[in-house]
Amino acid sequence: MQKILNEVPFDRKGNFTTDDHYTFSLKEAIALYNKSRREALEQLYKSKEITQSKSMEMEADFEEVAASCGYFSFSLQDFANELITYLEILDDLKLEVEERPDGRTWAWLRFWRPVPESKPPGADFGQISATDPETNNVHGNLPGVSKTKTSDKYGQYLSNKSRIEQYRYRLWRALGFFRRDDIKFAVKVGVGAALYALPSFLSSTRPFYQRWRGEWGLLSYILVCTMTLGASNTTGWSRFIGTVIGAVCAIVSWEIADRNVFLLAFFGWVMCLWCSYIVIGKGQGPFGRFIVLTYNLSALYAYSVAVHDAPGDPDEGGIDPVITEITLHRTAAVISGCIWGLIITRMIFPISDSTKFKDGLSLLWLRMGLIWKRDPLNIPFEPQAYMDLREEFELHRFLTRLESLRGSAKSELHLRGPFPEAAYGKILKSTGAMLDAFHALNVMILKNSEASKGEAALHKYTEEERTAVCTRISHLFQVLASSMKIEFPMNGALPGVSHTRDRLLAKMFRFRREEKEKIGATDEDFESLYAFSLVTGQLSEEIKGMGKEIEKLFGVFDEDLLKLQ
Numbered sequence: 001m002q003k004i005l006n007e008v009p010f011d012r013k014g015n016f017t018t019d020d021h022y023t024f025s026l027k028e029a030i031a032l033y034n035k036s037r038r039e040a041l042e043q044l045y046k047s048k049e050i051t052q053s054k055s056m057e058m059e060a061d062f063e064e065v066a067a068s069c070g071y072f073s074f075s076l077q078d079f080a081n082e083l084i085t086y087l088e089i090l091d092d093l094k095l096e097v098e099e100r101p102d103g104r105t106w107a108w109l110r111f112w113r114p115v116p117e118s119k120p121p122g123a124d125f126g127q128i129s130a131t132d133p134e135t136n137n138v139h140g141n142l143p144g145v146s147k148t149k150t151s152d153k154y155g156q157y158l159s160n161k162s163r164i165e166q167y168r169y170r171l172w173r174a175l176g177f178f179r180r181d182d183i184k185f186a187v188k189v190g191v192g193a194a195l196y197a198l199p200s201f202l203s204s205t206r207p208f209y210q211r212w213r214g215e216w217g218l219l220s221y222i223l224v225c226t227m228t229l230g231a232s233n234t235t236g237w238s239r240f241i242g243t244v245i246g247a248v249c250a251i252v253s254w255e256i257a258d259r260n261v262f263l264l265a266f267f268g269w270v271m272c273l274w275c276s277y278i279v280i281g282k283g284q285g286p287f288g289r290f291i292v293l294t295y296n297l298s299a300l301y302a303y304s305v306a307v308h309d310a311p312g313d314p315d316e317g318g319i320d321p322v323i324t325e326i327t328l329h330r331t332a333a334v335i336s337g338c339i340w341g342l343i344i345t346r347m348i349f350p351i352s353d354s355t356k357f358k359d360g361l362s363l364l365w366l367r368m369g370l371i372w373k374r375d376p377l378n379i380p381f382e383p384q385a386y387m388d389l390r391e392e393f394e395l396h397r398f399l400t401r402l403e404s405l406r407g408s409a410k411s412e413l414h415l416r417g418p419f420p421e422a423a424y425g426k427i428l429k430s431t432g433a434m435l436d437a438f439h440a441l442n443v444m445i446l447k448n449s450e451a452s453k454g455e456a457a458l459h460k461y462t463e464e465e466r467t468a469v470c471t472r473i474s475h476l477f478q479v480l481a482s483s484m485k486i487e488f489p490m491n492g493a494l495p496g497v498s499h500t501r502d503r504l505l506a507k508m509f510r511f512r513r514e515e516k517e518k519i520g521a522t523d524e525d526f527e528s529l530y531a532f533s534l535v536t537g538q539l540s541e542e543i544k545g546m547g548k549e550i551e552k553l554f555g556v557f558d559e560d561l562l563k564l565q
Helices: 001-008 021-045 055-098 148-161 163-179 181-201 206-212 213-224 231-258 261-281 286-308 323-347 353-373 390-411 423-447 453-461 464-484 499-520 523-554
Strands: none
Touching: 001 055, 021 055, 055 181, 163 353, 181 206, 181 213, 181 286, 181 323, 206 353, 206 453, 213 231, 213 323, 231 261, 231 286, 231 323, 231 353, 231 390, 261 286, 286 323, 323 353, 353 390, 353 423, 353 464, 390 423, 423 523, 453 464, 453 499, 464 499, 499 523
C-alpha cells in the first residue's frame, strides 16, 4: 500500500501513471495477511497461559490484547480494500479519458433535456434548517434535543389541568419567538441605537451632537454590540485601543509631513503595511482595522480640507485644519460609542458567554449519553437508530461553536475570578476525542449493516454485559452534565466502567473458547465487538479525566457544602 500511495496517479499534464499489476499484487498481499493473522490468533489462544486461565481479570486482559490487535488488523484490511476500489475507479477513469482525450462533448446542444441541478458538498446531510422543529433549540441546532417535543409532553401533562392553565401554556408557546437570542439581540441593538441617536433629533442638543461627531459614535456602537458579553468586551477594547493608536499616528504623520502629499502617501503606505501585518500575521483583525480606519478618517480628512476638497468645520480650524481637534472629536465619539455599546449589551438582555458555554456543554453531554444508551450493536443493525451522518456532523459543529464561546468567555468580567479557560479547554479536548470514538464505531456499523450468523450469536451471547456497559456510560454522561449545569461538585462515589467492561471482555473470551467452533464463527465476527470494547475503554478514560477537571473547577463534597441552612 505504501508503494501504491507513493506513486502519484497523475502527472503534471494530467496523464495517468497507474500500474495494472497494483490491484493483483494488493489482493495477493491481503490474502497473505489474512492467513498470517489467522495463524497468529490460533497460536495465541492455544498457549498454556490462556488455556489454563480461570480468573475473569486475566481473561479480560487477554481479550483486550486480542481486541487491540484485531481492531488494528481489521482497519488495515479495510483500508486495503478501499485502496483496491480506488484503483478500479482510476482504471475506469483512464478508459473514459482515453476514449475522449479532450473531454469535450456536444451534449450542450440537446436543449430539450433538463440539466440536473448540482448540489453543493454536504447538501444531502449536515445541513439543517433553522426552522426545523426537530433541531431548533435555544442552544443551537443540536439534533435530537427538540424544544417542540419537550413542550408537547408538557402540554399533555396540562391536558387534565384547568382551562386557564391551558391558555397560559398556549400563550407561552405563542411567545416563543421572542425568547430567541437573535430576536433579543435585534431588540437591544435597535433600542440602544435609537437612544444614542436621539440627541441629533432635538434642536437643543443637535449642535453638540454634530460638533463631537456623534455619527461616528453611533457607528462604533453598532460595531461593538455583539450577541454575547465576552465578544462585546473584546471588540470594544480593540476599538478603543485601535482608535487611540490611529489618532496618535495621524497627528505625528500630519505634523512631520507638513501637508507634503508625497510624505503623506508614504506614511499612509507604512500604516497600511503595518496594519496588514496585524490583521493577517497576528490574526487580530478588528484591532488592525480600527487603527487604519482612525488614521484615514483623521489624516485624509484633514488633507481634503486643506486642499479645499471638503468643507471645513469651524470647530476644527475651518480651511486651516487643526489635526488635534479632528482626532479629539473622533476619538471622543468612538469612546462614547464603545462605552454605550458595553452598557446596552450588559443591561438589556445580557447573554453571558460562560453561561451559554456551560449550558451547551451540558446539553452536548446529555445528547452523547442518550446516543450511547441506544446500544449500537443491537441485532439487527439499525444505523439510523444509533447515529447517522447528519447527527454526527451536527455534534461536531456544535462542539466548534462551544470552542468559540470558550474563547469569548475569557473576556468577560467576573468578580470571583477569571474564566478558567485552560481547564475548559482540556474538557473540550476530551469531548472531541469521545466524538471521534463515536465516529469510529459508527464507521464500523455502517460498513457491516447486516450481521452474519456468528456475529449475531456473539452479540446475543454478550447482550447483558453490553447493555450494562452502555447504561453505565450513559449514567456517567448525565452526572457530568448535571454537575456542569448547576456548577456543583460531583459525588466521589461514582460507579466505574472498568469492572463492567472486564465482564464483557471475559464473556467474549469464553465465547471464543467454548462457542466459536460449535456455531462456526470466524475472527471477522469479532470485529464490531472489538471496536465496541475499545471505544468503551476510551470513553471510560476520557470521562475519568473530565471528572478530575470538574473537581478542580467546583471542588468536592464536604460538610460545609451540605449544611442544611
